[in-house]
Amino acid sequence: MLSYDIVVVGAGGAGMMAALAASEDPDLEVAVLSKIYPTRSHTGAAQGGINAALGNRDPSDSVEKHFRDTVKGSDFLADQDAVEFFTSRMPELIQELDFYGVPFSRDENGRVAQRPFGGASSPRTCYSADKTGHVILHTLYEQCLKRGVKFLHEWFLLSLAVEEGELDGLVALDMRSGAIHPIQAKAAVIATGGFGRIYWNRTTNALNMTGDGTAACFDAGIPLKDPEFVQFHPTGLASSGILMSEACRGEGGHLLNKEGERFMARYAPEKMELGPRDLVSRAIETEIKEGRGFGEGIGAYVQMDLRHLGKEKILERLPQVRALAMHFEGVDIIEEPVPIRPSCHYMMGGIHVVDYKTCRTPIEGILAAGECACISIHGANRLGGNSVADVVLFGKYAGLGAREIAKQRSLPSGKKVKKEADRWIKTFDRMRRKTEGIPVTEIRDKMAETMWNNVGIFRRESEMKEALETVGRLLEDYQDACIGDTSVRYNLAFVHYVEVGNLLKLAKAVALGALHRKESRGSHARADYPKRDDGRFLKHTLIYKKGDDYILQYEPVKITKYRPEERKY
Amino acid sequence: MDTVTLRIKRYDGVKEWYQEYQLPYEKGKTLLYSLTKIREELDPTLTFSAACRHAICGSCAVRVNGNAFLACKTSLDQLLETFETERLTLEPLNNFPVIRDLVVDWEPKLERMKAVRPWLIPSEDGDPSEGFRQSPEDFRKIASPTDCILCGICSSECGQLSLNQEGYLDPFILNKAYRFAVDSRDAAPEEHIRPALEKGLWKCLHCMECVTKCPKEIDLAGENAYLRQASIQMGERDNKGARHAYAFVEDVKSKGRLNEVTLPMKTEGFVSTMNRIPFALRLIRKGKINPLHMPREVEGIEGVRKIYEHAQGVKEP
Numbered sequence: 001m002l003s004y005d006i007v008v009v010g011a012g013g014a015g016m017m018a019a020l021a022a023s024e025d026p027d028l029e030v031a032v033l034s035k036i037y038p039t040r041s042h043t044g045a046a047q048g049g050i051n052a053a054l055g056n057r058d059p060s061d062s063v064e065k066h067f068r069d070t071v072k073g074s075d076f077l078a079d080q081d082a083v084e085f086f087t088s089r090m091p092e093l094i095q096e097l098d099f100y101g102v103p104f105s106r107d108e109n110g111r112v113a114q115r116p117f118g119g120a121s122s123p124r125t126c127y128s129a130d131k132t133g134h135v136i137l138h139t140l141y142e143q144c145l146k147r148g149v150k151f152l153h154e155w156f157l158l159s160l161a162v163e164e165g166e167l168d169g170l171v172a173l174d175m176r177s178g179a180i181h182p183i184q185a186k187a188a189v190i191a192t193g194g195f196g197r198i199y200w201n202r203t204t205n206a207l208n209m210t211g212d213g214t215a216a217c218f219d220a221g222i223p224l225k226d227p228e229f230v231q232f233h234p235t236g237l238a239s240s241g242i243l244m245s246e247a248c249r250g251e252g253g254h255l256l257n258k259e260g261e262r263f264m265a266r267y268a269p270e271k272m273e274l275g276p277r278d279l280v281s282r283a284i285e286t287e288i289k290e291g292r293g294f295g296e297g298i299g300a301y302v303q304m305d306l307r308h309l310g311k312e313k314i315l316e317r318l319p320q321v322r323a324l325a326m327h328f329e330g331v332d333i334i335e336e337p338v339p340i341r342p343s344c345h346y347m348m349g350g351i352h353v354v355d356y357k358t359c360r361t362p363i364e365g366i367l368a369a370g371e372c373a374c375i376s377i378h379g380a381n382r383l384g385g386n387s388v389a390d391v392v393l394f395g396k397y398a399g400l401g402a403r404e405i406a407k408q409r410s411l412p413s414g415k416k417v418k419k420e421a422d423r424w425i426k427t428f429d430r431m432r433r434k435t436e437g438i439p440v441t442e443i444r445d446k447m448a449e450t451m452w453n454n455v456g457i458f459r460r461e462s463e464m465k466e467a468l469e470t471v472g473r474l475l476e477d478y479q480d481a482c483i484g485d486t487s488v489r490y491n492l493a494f495v496h497y498v499e500v501g502n503l504l505k506l507a508k509a510v511a512l513g514a515l516h517r518k519e520s521r522g523s524h525a526r527a528d529y530p531k532r533d534d535g536r537f538l539k540h541t542l543i544y545k546k547g548d549d550y551i552l553q554y555e556p557v558k559i560t561k562y563r564p565e566e567r568k569y
Numbered sequence: 570m571d572t573v574t575l576r577i578k579r580y581d582g583v584k585e586w587y588q589e590y591q592l593p594y595e596k597g598k599t600l601l602y603s604l605t606k607i608r609e610e611l612d613p614t615l616t617f618s619a620a621c622r623h624a625i626c627g628s629c630a631v632r633v634n635g636n637a638f639l640a641c642k643t644s645l646d647q648l649l650e651t652f653e654t655e656r657l658t659l660e661p662l663n664n665f666p667v668i669r670d671l672v673v674d675w676e677p678k679l680e681r682m683k684a685v686r687p688w689l690i691p692s693e694d695g696d697p698s699e700g701f702r703q704s705p706e707d708f709r710k711i712a713s714p715t716d717c718i719l720c721g722i723c724s725s726e727c728g729q730l731s732l733n734q735e736g737y738l739d740p741f742i743l744n745k746a747y748r749f750a751v752d753s754r755d756a757a758p759e760e761h762i763r764p765a766l767e768k769g770l771w772k773c774l775h776c777m778e779c780v781t782k783c784p785k786e787i788d789l790a791g792e793n794a795y796l797r798q799a800s801i802q803m804g805e806r807d808n809k810g811a812r813h814a815y816a817f818v819e820d821v822k823s824k825g826r827l828n829e830v831t832l833p834m835k836t837e838g839f840v841s842t843m844n845r846i847p848f849a850l851r852l853i854r855k856g857k858i859n860p861l862h863m864p865r866e867v868e869g870i871e872g873v874r875k876i877y878e879h880a881q882g883v884k885e886p
C-alpha cells in the first residue's frame with residue numbers, strides 16, 4: 001500500500017503552501033495529490049489581489065485596521081482571535097512571497113504596490129496588475145519544483161477513512177491509469193477549494209470547484225461550519241457569470257442603472273461602489289427587481305462604466321479585465337460600459353477547523369486550509385483580497401501543523417482505508433457497466449436551478465423548503481445515475497459523477513443552514529427576516545452528517561475586541 | 570448555416586479514429602461551449618480538459634485544422650470564418666503524448682522545464698522577512714513573461730520541436746529561463762540561460778508560430794534573441810549559433826552582404842563543413858550557389874559601416 005507521512009490534497013495556493021511548509025523537514029515523506037495540474041488550480045483566477053497592512057501606500061494603515069475591517073466585513077461572525085492572528089502575520093507573508101519571486105506590481109519606491117478594495121478602510125490590497133492569483137500560483141509551483149515536492153498529478157481524492165476518531169488513510173483514483181489506491185498517511189491536509197458549482201453556471205468558479213475535499217470530510221464525520229454563507233460577487237459578466245475583478249470598482253468604476261444613475265448612492269452613500277460585496281450584490285438585484293435594470297428575467301443586468309478611467313489606466317491596471325470583457329461579452333471597456341450581474345463567487349463556510357494555529361479539524365490527522373476550510377476569519381462575508389491571503393497564510397500553518405502531527409503519530413493500520421478502497425473499486429466497476437439511468441448532468445442542472453432560484457441572493461422560508469425537497473429528490477435520483485462511459489483510462493464521466501454527488505451533499509447543507517438561520521447577516525439575506533439577530537444568531541452553524549441524516553448544532557463566536565454594532569458603509 | 574460539423578480525433582489508449590459530431594449552429598459561442606455540448610448531449614465519452622473557462626488556467630488548448638487554440642477563448646464563428654468552412658477537425662496538441670482523445674500528458678514537459686532552474690535564485694538584496702525592492706521599470710520587464718499560463722500552444726506550434734523533440738526546449742521553457750534571467754531580484758541569470766543554450770537555444774527556426782499563436786501575446790522570439798545575446802555576453806561564443814551570428818556580422822560589415830560559401834565554414838568549422846560537400850554539390854548543380862563567386866562590396870557599403878559604428882555606440886537597452 002502507498003504510504004506517506006503527510007498527504008496534501010489540492011495544489012492551489014493553500015495546498016502548495018502547505019506542501020512547502022511540510023517538506024521543509026527532510027525526514028518527512030510528503031506527497032501532493034491534485035485532480036488537475038497545480039498551475040490549473042483556481043487560485044490562478046484571482047485577479048484583484050491579496051490583503052496585507054504593509055502601509056506602503058497609506059502609512060496610516062495598520063494590522064489593527066485590517067483586523068477591524070475584516071471583523072466588520074464579516075458582520076461580526078468571524079472569530080476574532082483567528083482574525084487577529086491572520087492580519088498580524090500577513091505583512092511578513094507578502095515579503096516571503098516576494099522573496100519566492102512573486103512579480104508584484106511596485107510603487108515608485110520599489111515597494112509592493114497596493115490598491116483600494118471593497119470594505120477596506122485603507123488601500124492595502126497588494127497586486128500584480130490584474131493577475132495576482134495567477135502569479136502567486138505559478139511562483140509557488142516553481143518553489144515546489146525547486147524543493148522537489150512530490151506531486152501525484154491527476155489523482156482524484158475519493159474519500160477519507162477514519163477509525164475511532166483518527167485518520168486511517170485516503171482513497172484516490174489515478175485518473176490516467178484508472179487504478180484506485182488506498183493511501184496510508186499520518187496526516188492529511190485538505191486544500192481542495194470551494195464549491196461554487198452548486199449553482200453550476202451561475203458562478204465565477206472554475207468547472208472543477210465541486211467541494212470534493214469538503215464532502216469527504218463531511219462524510220468522515222467532520223461538521224460543516226456556516227455553509228449557508230455564500231458570497232455573490234456583484235460584477236460577473238451578464239451572459240456567462242465570468243468575473244470582472246473587484247479591481248474595477250477599486251480603480252473607480254461606476255455602477256449604472258437603466259436611468260444612467262449611480263444607484264449605489266442609495267445603498268452606500270459614503271463608500272458608493274466600494275461598499276462590500278454582499279451589499280453591492282443586493283443593491284444590483286434590488287435595482288433589477290424594481291425595474292431599473294436592463295433586459296429581463298435571467299438575462300437582466302446593470303452596467304459597469306470604466307470609460308472615465310481613460311485608456312492608459314485601463315491598459316496599465318486592468319488589461320486582463322479588458323480582454324475578458326472583450327472575449328466573453330464582446331465589449332471594449334475603453335469604449336463602452338459592460339453588462340454585469342452578481343454571480344456566486346466564494347464559500348465562507350466549509351470544513352470545521354478547531355484550531356486556527358494548526359488548522360486541525362476535530363478528527364486527529366485531518367487538517368484543512370484554503371477556501372474549503374472554515375476557520376472562521378470571513379464570518380458571514382469575506383472581504384475582497386482576504387481569500388488569497390487566507391489561502392497562503394493558513395496553507396502554511398496547516399503544513400506546519402501537519403508536520404507536528406506526523407512527528408507525534410505513528411502510521412495507522414490502513415485496514416479501514418483498504419476496505420474503503422475496495423468499496424470504490426466496486427463502485428467504479430458498477431458505474432462503468434451501467435447502461436441505463438438518469439444522466440448525471442440532468443441531476444446537476446436541476447440542483448443548480450433550484451439553488452439559484454431558492455437559495456440565492458434573497459432567501460425566504462418557503463423557497464428554501466422547496467430547494468431542500470428538490471435536492472432530497474435529486475439525491476434519490478443520484479442512486480440511479482448513469483455515466484455512459486465504460487473506459488478505465490481517464491474516465492472524466494466517472495469523475496464528474498463523484499463531483500456531482502459531492503455537490504448534492506453540500507447543497508443540502510447550504511439550504512439547511514440557510515433555512516434555520518432566521519436572520520439576515522452578511523451574505524445571508526432573508527426577505528422574511530431582514531434584520532440581524534445577535535440575540536439568537538451570533539453563532540456558528542455546525543452541520544454533522546450521520547449516514548443520510550443531517551444534524552444541526554451551533555457554536556459561539558469568539559469575540560475578543562469588537563462588540564457587534566450596526567454595519568454601515 | 571444550420572449545422573456545424575466537428576470531426577474529432579479520438580484515442581482510447583489503444584486505437585485512434587476520427588469521429589464526426591453535428592451540432593446546430595449557434596451564434597456567438599466558444600469552441601469550449603461546443604465541446605461541452607457534445608459531451609453533455611451527444612457523447613459522454615468524449616474527453617477533453619477545461620477548468621477556468623476564461624483563459625487563465627491553460628487546460629483547454631487543442632488543435633483546430635492543424636492550428637492550436639485555447640478552446641475557451643476561441644469563438645466558433647471566428648474559426649468558421651477563418652477556415653471558410655462548416656467543418657472543423659479537432660486534434661490534441663502536437664508534440665505531446667496523448668492520454669485520451671484531446672487530453673495530453675504534461676508530466677514529461679514539466680520534468681524538462683526543470684532544466685532551466687525555473688525558480689528565483691534570490692540575490693543578496695532581499696531576504697525572506699523583508700522581501701525585495703524592485704523598480705516599476707524592472708517589474709515591467711517580467712510583467713509579460715509571467716503572463717504565461719502553460720497552455721502548451723507554443724510547444725504544439727514549434728517548428729523546431731516538431732523535428733527535434735529531444736534537442737530543443739519548448740518555447741514556454743525558454744520563456745521561464747528569460748523570465749528569471751531578466752528579473753532584477755535574481756542572482757544568477759546565467760544559471761537559467763546556460764541550460765537553455767546547452768539545449769539548442771540557437772536552433773529556433775524563426776518560424777514565429779509560437780509568437781503568433783500565444784494566447785497571452787508573449788514576445789517569445791524577442792526573448793529568444795535576448796537569451797542568445799546574453800549567452801554571448803556570458804562568453805559563450807564558441808558554439809554554432811554564436812559563430813553563425815558573428816559570421817553574419819562580419820560578412821555584412823565587410824561587404825554589405827553574406828558570403829554563402831564561407832558562412833558554413835565559419836559556423837561549423839572546416840571538418841564539419843566537409844560533411845556537407847554532397848549537399849553543396851547538389852546546390853551547385855541546381856545553380857543555387859556559385860562557388861567561384863566571391864561577393865564584392867555592395868553599393869553604399871559606407872552607409873552600412875556607418876550603421877555599425879552607430880550601433881557600437883548605442884548602449885544596451
Ligand SMILES: Cc1cc2nc3c(=O)[nH]c(=O)nc-3n(C[C@H](O)[C@H](O)[C@H](O)COP(=O)(O)OP(=O)(O)OC[C@H]3O[C@@H](n4cnc5c(N)ncnc54)[C@H](O)[C@@H]3O)c2cc1C
Pocket residue numbers: 009010011012013014015033034035036037038041042043044045046047048049050051132133155156157158191192193194204205206211212213243345346369370371372384385386387388389391
Ligand atoms: C474568478 C475569481 C477571482 C478571485 N479573485 C480573488 C482576489 O482577487 N482576491 C482574493 O483574495 N480572492 C479571490 N478569489 C478567491 C480565491 O481565489 C480562492 O478562494 C482561492 O484561490 C482558493 O484557493 P485554494 O488553494 O483554497 O483552492 P484552489 O486554488 O481552488 O485549489 C484547489 C485544489 O484542489 C484540488 N482538488 C479539488 N478536488 C480534488 C480532488 N477530489 N482530488 C484531488 N485534488 C482535488 C484541485 O486540483 C486544486 O489543485 C477569487 C475567486 C474567483 C473564482
Ligand code: FES
Pocket residue numbers: 618619620621622623624625626627628629630639640641642
Ligand atoms: S479553460 Fe482555462 S484556459 Fe481555457
